[in-house]
Amino acid sequence: MKYLAIFNNDATVLGLLIMMLTIIFVMEKSQIHRVKQFFKYVPALLLCYFIPSIFNSMGVISGEESNLYFIASRYLLPASLVLLTLSIDLKKIINLGPKAIIMFLTGTFGILIGGPLSLLIVSHFFPSLIPISSEDLWRGLTTVAGSWIGGGANQAAMKEMFNVNDQIFSSMITVDVIVANIWMGFLLYGAGINEKMDRWLKADSSAIEDLKNKLIKYKKENQKIPTFLDFMIILSIAFGLTGISHAFADVIAPYIQDNFPFLGKFSLTSKFFWLIVIATTGGLILSFTKFRKYEGVGASTIGSIFLYILVATIGMKMNALAILDSPGVFVLGLIWMLIHVSLLLLVAKIIRAPFFFVAVGSQANVGGAASAPVVASAFHPSLAPVGVLLAVLGYALGTYAAWLCGILMQFVA
Numbered sequence: 001m002k003y004l005a006i007f008n009n010d011a012t013v014l015g016l017l018i019m020m021l022t023i024i025f026v027m028e029k030s031q032i033h034r035v036k037q038f039f040k041y042v043p044a045l046l047l048c049y050f051i052p053s054i055f056n057s058m059g060v061i062s063g064e065e066s067n068l069y070f071i072a073s074r075y076l077l078p079a080s081l082v083l084l085t086l087s088i089d090l091k092k093i094i095n096l097g098p099k100a101i102i103m104f105l106t107g108t109f110g111i112l113i114g115g116p117l118s119l120l121i122v123s124h125f126f127p128s129l130i131p132i133s134s135e136d137l138w139r140g141l142t143t144v145a146g147s148w149i150g151g152g153a154n155q156a157a158m159k160e161m162f163n164v165n166d167q168i169f170s171s172m173i174t175v176d177v178i179v180a181n182i183w184m185g186f187l188l189y190g191a192g193i194n195e196k197m198d199r200w201l202k203a204d205s206s207a208i209e210d211l212k213n214k215l216i217k218y219k220k221e222n223q224k225i226p227t228f229l230d231f232m233i234i235l236s237i238a239f240g241l242t243g244i245s246h247a248f249a250d251v252i253a254p255y256i257q258d259n260f261p262f263l264g265k266f267s268l269t270s271k272f273f274w275l276i277v278i279a280t281t282g283g284l285i286l287s288f289t290k291f292r293k294y295e296g297v298g299a300s301t302i303g304s305i306f307l308y309i310l311v312a313t314i315g316m317k318m319n320a321l322a323i324l325d326s327p328g329v330f331v332l333g334l335i336w337m338l339i340h341v342s343l344l345l346l347v348a349k350i351i352r353a354p355f356f357f358v359a360v361g362s363q364a365n366v367g368g369a370a371s372a373p374v375v376a377s378a379f380h381p382s383l384a385p386v387g388v389l390l391a392v393l394g395y396a397l398g399t400y401a402a403w404l405c406g407i408l409m410q411f412v413a
Contacts, residue, residue, distance in 0.1 A: 005062035013061050014068060017312040021048055043192030045378050048308055050185055052315035063316040072313040073370050074272075076306040078245055078279035079238035081373060083303030084384040085283030086237070087215055087295035096207050096386070099353040103361030104390045106347045110340035111148045111365055112401050115141055116408040118336035122328065123413070129328030132168065137329075138413040140168040142406035144176045144333065148340075149405075150267060150398015151368035151391075157264065157399050162406055171326045179333040180366050181318040183341070184375065187359045191378035197355035201345075205354035208383070215382040222296030230297040237291060238302070241282040249274035267395035276369040280388045300381045307384070311374055340366075356383070364390035 007013050027035055028044045056063045063069070119138060122129065130137060139162045146158035155176075159169055190197055198205050249271040257269040267273045286292065340362065348358045356379050363375040364387060372387030 004059070005065065006060050008062060008065060010066055010068055013066055013316075016055075016061065017052060017068075017309065017316070020051055021308055021312060024048055024051075041192070043188055043378065045308070045311060045374075046185060046188040046192070048311045049181075049188060049315040052312045053181065053318040056316045057319050057321050061316055063313075063319065066313075066316065069313040069317055072306075072310040074246075074275065075239075075242060077310050077370060077373075078242040078275055080303040080306035080310070081276065081280050081384060081388060082238050082241045082283040082286070083234065083299045083306070084373070084377065084381050085280060086287055086299045086303075087218060087292055088284065088287050088382055088385055090284060090287065096211070099351060100357045100361065100386065100390065101393075102351060103344065103348060103353050103357040104364055104393060105361075106344055107340060107361045107365040108149055108394070108397055108401055110343035111145060111336075112405045113408075114336040114339035114343075115145050115405045116412045117339055118332050119409050120412045121335055122332045126328065126331065129331060131326075131328065134413040136165070136168050138406070138409040139164050140172040140329075141332075141409055142402060143169060143172050144336075145405040145409075146398055146402035147176045147368075148180065148366045149401045150395050151270075151272075151370075154267060154395065154398030154402055158402050158406065161403065171329060174326065175329050175333040178318055178330065179337050181314070183337050184314075184363060184367060184371060187363055187375050188378050190355060190359055191375065194355045194359075194379060197358075201348050201352060201355060201358075203348070203352045203354040205356065208354055208356055208379070212380045212382065215380070219295055219300070222293055224296055226297035230294065231302075234294050234297070234299050234302055237286065237294065237299075238306075241279055241286075245275050245278040245282065248278050264399075267398065270395075272369070273392075273395055276388060277392060280385060284385070303384075304377065304381050307374060307377055307381075310370075314371060314374070337366075360387050360390060363387065364394050367391075368394060 007016060024044050024047050028039050030036065030039075052061070052063075055061045119141065123134060123137075132140075142158040142162045143155045143164055146154035146156075158164070164172070194205075252274050253269055253271040256263050261269065263269060344358050344362055347353070348355070356376075359379075360372060360376045360383075364372040367375070369388055369391035372391040373384040374387070376387035377384040
């Protein structure tokens, strides 16, 4: 069901989103008791995400027609990753240990088995909810698996591999986006109560806290009043490296596509993959140079602003009313996600993994490189690179795991 949005001009929509973000952060700093209590339980980042989705669902703006998400993900996301990694302590990230990888792989396994299990449950108990044939259904669901384990490139690979028709593919994208975005909302909320979650999981989060405290200390020790030149240098670092990343991605991805097309299984033929990897790598390299000192004049703060704008554009892609077009498949998607989440929490409880690893391990699968850094930075801006590193692993596993998920769904359909 399509509605004509009240505001269609992207310049107007961007202005609306930035004013909305400003109001949210002004309210977050409010000294009014009820407002303080509200933000004690509802993180500001969650509102930055959900309010645009409400605007989109009500027809105030149109996420489908807007190009703002594309602009934010291609320009502001890599720029923010450069600035957020500028002061990172790579050794400390490595010292976070194997639990991050374990939780990521648990999330992957949860998606892999969740697909066939949810298909089995819905087809057995609620067959009337599904308006399409079982053959079309399992084939279509392979594209959701590709997206939730890897990303857009893996999703496209599943579409071609299992011959999914365009109409089915369209409805699957709707389920993919809505279910994944609802879950991301829960993760952002969880980031605001991560200490409670860690107590429930009986987790040792000392390594994460140590990393956060060291970066906070470094920023305070090097903090100074920024000048015009400082801001110009910060922006030149961010967008200069973003431009370089685009230039290399535009060469590397087509070269691999032409000469080593089989590497497409690992998303190595995707320009977006190389854009994110090169930008993050560039930021990590600069963290060993004198440019690291620009953290003291607000590099990560500017990076966070870029990231919040990205969050708002991700939120405006969700239209809750689209659920009405395919409620049965939406129910299946919810059950699938519930299996993924349950397995993550079970394993986290057993190995006492911090909720940070649960959240980022999940979002690196379900959301990929565009949103895993967002969830990671909800815990602390310096942790964004952890989301990128795990998302890159998801790109590598995505096609294989989604293919296996598809075979299992074919078996139970």
